[in-house]
Amino acid sequence: MFNKPQPFVKWAGGKRSLLSEIKLLFPEQFNCYYESFVGGGAVYFAFEDKIKRAILSDNNFDLTVTYKIIKEEPLSLVRKLKEYASKHSEKHYYSIREKKPTVDIDIAARFLYLNKTCYNGLYRVNKSGKFNVPIGKYKNPNIVQKENILACHEALKKAKILHKDFKKIKPKKRDFIYLDPPYNPVDETSFVSYTKEKFTEKDQIQLAELIKKLDSQGVYVMLSNSKTKLIERLYPKKHFKHHIVRAPRFVNSKGDKRGAVEELLITNY
């Protein structure tokens, strides 16, 4: 028997804290499950027992390569992580951080090693797309996490992983899509750097257009976002249900605004 899978990366905007609300709104029946901003996959891993088939996608390349490696060769990854764990030191951290591997297994091992050992454990990149987080202050970082990698490997057997922009994803009638984009910022310091391209107001508008199209095609849609004027205007209440939820964390670059905030879960069913 495998343990219940948990997200294998710590990811900004991870949805663990909203799982009970999301569970209540999960459609009873659907064909394929889609998640086009999968990030750490908190929702997929929590509810994969309700899912027969899935298409998981994100536009972060290293993240999607890591999903593929966990799906296809988890033990090679564990082996490589054990090697990195045995060499872990400040010097080793920065030497791996500076590398630009091109082979998938090395991309995945670097990605997970840095995620487990970097400051705050959060992936973020600068304007030129470079991962530039300094080493964290963990005494004994848990770098390998073999049991969880194997549990995620089991859970990913029914999933296809794609490195794609959300606009290229095409669910069909009676499929269910959960969308958790970078949030429309409530202030200018909100966390938005998952990739070098920022998720702008124009992207929020294009996402709303896509959701309206999917709605007209009979796809079940659930969207997470912040409760801002723009989002309330893009999803009018006469067409969409707005469920207000309280999220206990708020990713803020200064780390000083971490109280509970109201967020929206929007559905078309």
Ligand SMILES: C[S@@+](CC[C@H](N)C(=O)[O-])C[C@H]1O[C@@H](n2cnc3c(N)ncnc32)[C@H](O)[C@@H]1O
């Ligand atoms: C809020 S996070 C998702 C968090 C996820 N629900 C979790 O539990 O960890 C948003 C994700 O959207 C991805 N992303 C940003 N812009 C995108 C785009 N244009 N197309 C697809 N994915 C994108 C980011 O890489 C990030 O993983």
